[in-house]
Amino acid sequence: MRISLIGAGHIGKAVIGILNDNNNYFLSKFGEEPKVISVSDSKNTVFNKNGLNLNDVLMYKSKNEMNELETSIKFDEIFDLDSDVIVDMSPATKDGILGKKNYIRAFEMGKNVVTANKAPLALHWKEIMESARQNKKKILYEASVGGGVPLFNLNHHSLRSSKLIEFKGQVSSTINYVLNQVIGGLEFKDAIKTAQNMGIAETDYHDDTQGLDGARKTVIIANALLDKNLTLNDVEYDGIENLENVELMKQSGKIYRVLSHVVNPDRIESKLFEIDLKDSLACLDPLSMGYLEKTDNNDDITIFEKHDGPLETAAQVVNDILLLM
Numbered sequence: 231m232r233i234s235l236i237g238a239g240h241i242g243k244a245v246i247g248i249l250n251d252n253n254n255y256f257l258s259k260f261g262e263e264p265k266v267i268s269v270s271d272s273k274n275t276v277f278n279k280n281g282l283n284l285n286d287v288l289m290y291k292s293k294n295e296m297n298e299l300e301t302s303i304k305f306d307e308i309f310d311l312d313s314d315v316i317v318d319m320s321p322a323t324k325d326g327i328l329g330k331k332n333y334i335r336a337f338e339m340g341k342n343v344v345t346a347n348k349a350p351l352a353l354h355w356k357e358i359m360e361s362a363r364q365n366k367k368k369i370l371y372e373a374s375v376g377g378g379v380p381l382f383n384l385n386h387h388s389l390r391s392s393k394l395i396e397f398k399g400q401v402s403s404t405i406n407y408v409l410n411q412v413i414g415g416l417e418f419k420d421a422i423k424t425a426q427n428m429g430i431a432e433t434d435y436h437d438d439t440q441g442l443d444g445a446r447k448t449v450i451i452a453n454a455l456l457d458k459n460l461t462l463n464d465v466e467y468d469g470i471e472n473l474e475n476v477e478l479m480k481q482s483g484k485i486y487r488v489l490s491h492v493v494n495p496d497r498i499e500s501k502l503f504e505i506d507l508k509d510s511l512a513c514l515d516p517l518s519m520g521y522l523e524k525t526d527n528n529d530d531i532t533i534f535e536k537h538d539g540p541l542e543t544a545a546q547v548v549n550d551i552l553l554l555m
């Protein structure tokens with residue numbers, strides 16, 4: 231399994247770390263080791279046809295000196311390399327077009343795709359999936375929604391005999407952390423600052439707090455679980471930048487969360503919910519990820535993860551790579 235990685239930020243570095251630390255384990259467990267032959271960030275692409283030394287990649291990246299390492303190639307050349315999979319861990323763009331073009335080009339060049347990037351999937355699902363089908367290639371996207379919580383692979387492999395009735399999930403931690411802090415008494419801007427200091431909110435945090443990030447994830451959930459071809463225009467979503475009834479929420483003693491909510495066949499929303507204390511989602515910390523699925527034959531299933539961060543998301547990226555391997 232020969233891999234080209236796009237993105238060496240929080241997730242990319244954690245993926246490189248997992249692959250580096252577990253080389254022998256993967257070899258003994260699967261009889262084959264995944265080999266990273268190229269890594270791209272926004273400025274450089276480094277390449278070694280026999281596999282990059284991942285310790286060196288991490289070291290040079292931490293010093294911002296990736297260009298000093300191995301052979302440097304142009305980003306576009308990664309599509310011509312002898313690789314099996316391209317892994318996208320670059321940032322979500324507003325229009326998702328760059329990711330879509332990269333995936334379609336990868337399929338046409340005979341490569342599979344693993345992605346943690348929501349934007350191309352939320353905006354161009356149909357085109358991406360059709361291209362994968364036409365070129366007989368696969369795209370796996372477990373890490374794009376819900377961080378380290380198994381969602382798509384679990385549904386696609388373990389719940390095939392059931393139909394989804396309803397999905398309700400906390401799959402966006404930044405918006406829920408900020409919301410929880412505001413209900414707890416902090417001013418919105420102070421809650422944002424705290425989240426930024428913790429590394430969970432970006433400098434430009436509006437995609438999260440205006441609800442766009444949650445909406446993107448909800449589209450992907452609906453498309454993947456209900457076999458739809460929706461885009462962002464098909465989802466209703468709430469942000470938390472202009473909350474009107476914070477005082478009422480503070481006094482209520484209840485739990486409030488922005489949740490992805492899909493009801494089969496056509497209710498698709500990312501909304502602010504008041505959660506009943508008896509609800510199984512009530513146990514979720516704002517920084518946790520988790521969801522409740524009501525199905526016809528498998529009854530109600532709740533899956534949750536206590537803490538989510540880059541390592542947990544990276545573990546799902548690596549899992550997708552291993553599934554393809």
Ligand SMILES: NC(=O)c1ccc[n+]([C@@H]2O[C@H](COP(=O)([O-])OP(=O)(O)OC[C@H]3O[C@@H](n4cnc5c(N)ncnc54)[C@H](OP(=O)(O)O)[C@@H]3O)[C@@H](O)[C@H]2O)c1
Nearest residue numbers: 237238239240241271272273319320321322346347540543
């Ligand atoms: N962080 C999470 O917990 C989490 C969870 C689930 C999904 N995701 C998704 O995973 C992706 C990566 O997240 P992250 O937190 O790792 O982001 P990040 O820390 O901002 O890292 C992004 C990486 O992509 C590189 N990059 C930017 N534009 C590029 C381009 N045009 N071509 C190649 N590389 C490019 C950046 O290069 P430089 O290093 O040169 O800036 C950086 O290495 C995002 O799509 C995000 O939405 C993140």
